[in-house]
Amino acid sequence: MEDDMYIDTHSHIYENEFLEDRAEVVERAREAGGGKIVLPDIDSESRGRMLDTAAAYPGMMFPLAGLHPTSVREDYREELAAVERELGARKYYGIGECGLDFYWDRTYWREQVKALEWQLGMAREAHLPVVIHSRDSLAEVFESLERYSGVQGILHCFPGGAEEARRAVGMGFLLGIGGVVTFKRSRMAETVREIGAEPLVLETDAPYLAPVPKRGKRNESSYIPIIAEKVAEIIGVEAKKIEEITTKNAMNLFNLHSENV
Numbered sequence: 001m002e003d004d005m006y007i008d009t010h011s012h013i014y015e016n017e018f019l020e021d022r023a024e025v026v027e028r029a030r031e032a033g034g035g036k037i038v039l040p041d042i043d044s045e046s047r048g049r050m051l052d053t054a055a056a057y058p059g060m061m062f063p064l065a066g067l068h069p070t071s072v073r074e075d076y077r078e079e080l081a082a083v084e085r086e087l088g089a090r091k092y093y094g095i096g097e098c099g100l101d102f103y104w105d106r107t108y109w110r111e112q113v114k115a116l117e118w119q120l121g122m123a124r125e126a127h128l129p130v131v132i133h134s135r136d137s138l139a140e141v142f143e144s145l146e147r148y149s150g151v152q153g154i155l156h157c158f159p160g161g162a163e164e165a166r167r168a169v170g171m172g173f174l175l176g177i178g179g180v181v182t183f184k185r186s187r188m189a190e191t192v193r194e195i196g197a198e199p200l201v202l203e204t205d206a207p208y209l210a211p212v213p214k215r216g217k218r219n220e221s222s223y224i225p226i227i228a229e230k231v232a233e234i235i236g237v238e239a240k241k242i243e244e245i246t247t248k249n250a251m252n253l254f255n256l257h258s259e260n261v
């Protein structure tokens with residue numbers, strides 16, 4: 001059964017934090033019911049590691065192509081040209097992660113907006129979904145999304161409240177829910193309570209943002225059921241239901257139905 005598994009829609013398992021024991025991490029994910037893992041791109045420095053990892057797990061790992069906002073600098077045009085070349089060179093399942101991060105550094109905010117909109121344009125042209133990263137920038141992200149209406153995707157690690165969630169859903173976006181939902185006084189938990197399960201997908205953002213009780217440790221896809229349990233508890237349904245809905249959403253968005261498990 002295709003929906004009888006979890007999908008981690010956001011993992012950087014190709015990063016060096018997993019250099020020593022990636023095979024065991026993958027095995028634990030499988031044992032925990034994890035069938036598929038989506039790999040968001042960061043930049044040209046990390047892309048080779050991502051592609052090597054995806055190639056080692058065909059039918060399980062699915063790479064995206066994109067430029068992360070914290071990697072946007074003076075050379076962002078060259079970086080984006082490389083992303084465009086990649087899209088022509090091999091199969092990618094979406095664009096990202098792209099977006100705006102005004103939390104870490106605002107130096108290149110104009111370039112970040114240009115890079116985001118370039119990638120939204122690519123997504124529109126290639127008929128691919130986008131994975132959006134937004135930190136201290138949700139209003140500005142919405143402005144860009146309005147300019148590229150029709151492009152669909154995930155607002156990863158969704159930072160907004162219920163009203164913003166409804167706006168995102170109205171624009172054809174899914175909400176990426178991860179370990180933050182398990183944190184005390186998390187806004188994400190309130191948003192999930194208000195919005196319900198239908199527009200959600202699950203994600204780790206591994207190696208970051210591990211859920212309670214693993215908080216502070218390296219995150220990995222085998223913790224997805226912890227997140228699903230928490231979402232189920234908040235909404236008041238069985239975890240199995242959360243698994244079904246989020247897996248169906250991810251399969252449809254990334255068009256994974258034709259991919260072998």
Ligand SMILES: [Zn+2]
Binds near residue numbers: 010012097205
């Ligand atoms: Zn990420």
